[in-house]
Amino acid sequence: MGNNLNQEQLLQEMSEMRAELASYKTEISSLTSQVNSLKQVLGSKGAEPKLQNITSRRRMLKTLAVGAAATGALAFTTANVNKAYAASYDPAANAIEATPAAAGYGGLFQTGGLANIRLAPASTAKFANGTPTDGNSHQAGELYVDSDGTLYYCYSGTGSDSGKWRILAGTSTSGSLILFSNPDRFVQTNYQNGTGYGIGTNPGVVNGFTPLWAPASLSNTTYVKTYPLANKTGQNGQYIPANATGVLGFFSVQAMDPNTNGGFATLWPAGQPFPPTSTTTFNAVPQYTSTQFSCSLGTGGAVCVASRNTVHVVIDIAGYYL
Incomplete structure (x- = not known):
């Protein structure tokens, strides 16, 4: 009688495993569809992504977290999104947004490499006499590095004007x-x-x-x-x-x-x-x-x-x- 019960339990476990495998198959199919859509978006811009052989969510996340050769771990852009593949294009969209828990951080950049973080200088000058020349509206809290390496901080701005800026560091400052x-x-x-x-x-x-x-x-x-x-x-x-x-x-x-x-x-x-x-x-x-x-x-x-x-x-x- 005990052997019959063990066989029933084994059959039940096998049935549950079959159902779980079917669920994984569905998830893999969905991920494959997403990857193919991403290939189409990037391919239309002349860049073929290196996403072959991604067959699981774990592997996909690992690729994003580590980064491919000569590629950042996470490389997002909103400025050049192919609008044909976007449900609704928003020119004011942020590339990354993070909301921390009550006692956490919005972002934590660990030590390692050349530096914890790098703000890339602009390709052309954006500021003249301490005022941005791009004609955009700015908000308090923004940081910007001009083409000459000068670091600016917006200390006052509501998003409806050019804001007020201070130089934190640069070739024209005496430093701390x-x-x-x-x-x-x-x-x-x-x-x-x-x-x-x-x-x-x-x-x-x-x-x-x-x-x-x-x-x-x-x-x-x-x-x-x-x-x-x-x-x-x-x-x-x-x-x-x-x-x-x-x-x-x-x-x-x-x-x-x-x-x-x-x-x-x-x-x-x-x-x-x-x-x-x-x-x-x-x-x-x-x-x-x-x-x-x-x-x-x-x-x-x-x-x-x-x-x-x-x-x-x-x-x-x-x-x-x-």
Whole structure:
């Protein structure tokens, strides 16, 4: 009697398996139809997809997740959809939309490869003076990389105007400010100790020039001192990396000429013309003056200093831009 029951159970299981196989066959037929439709869509655009031998949903998803040779794992486009095969073409459709669970993320890009994510720059310039030139409406939260690599963020926009944008990074920006834990001294022209004269390169006074604004002689190193700051370490160990774009600090001078009633000193990026400005002013000897400054790093990661009258110079750095 027990054997008869086992046979009945076996027949029941076989019947259920047959039904499940029939269901798989139907699913495979449906997937094959979808793949053939996709081939027709892409084939009409001159691109034959490499989707042969896809016979199961698992294999199809694996192909999408891993990606074929020289092909992204997921490559979707809405801009060039063949409208003949689309039930309803929407020019404002998004290529990918993801809605996370309550404690999840809309997208998580794992580490590996060259970077977690890359925003491809535009092929032609889209922004002029910080405003998009495409004539489209934009919304807050958009990110865009222009053709020169400048990264823009739309911080205000309702989708009915061009929006308001800020530059987050680019060749025309100074970058982010990285402050030292404590300011450090990188230049002091009158410093003396047992190992040498001066902190930093080019010690000694900055000789004062006589003409008031930018004489031709200012191209002469007699009147212009150049102080490299990039890839340098300060007196107390703070380091400015070689790719720093600018510095924030304090510029101090000590008047040295007893025959003067005062003057001004100017600091500017190396390799640039002498600017008709003053970074700090001073009165008669032996006055010290100090002022906060920020300055781009010029040729060789350096700054230049010139003075209306002879001075000693101190440059303390609080941080750098990168």
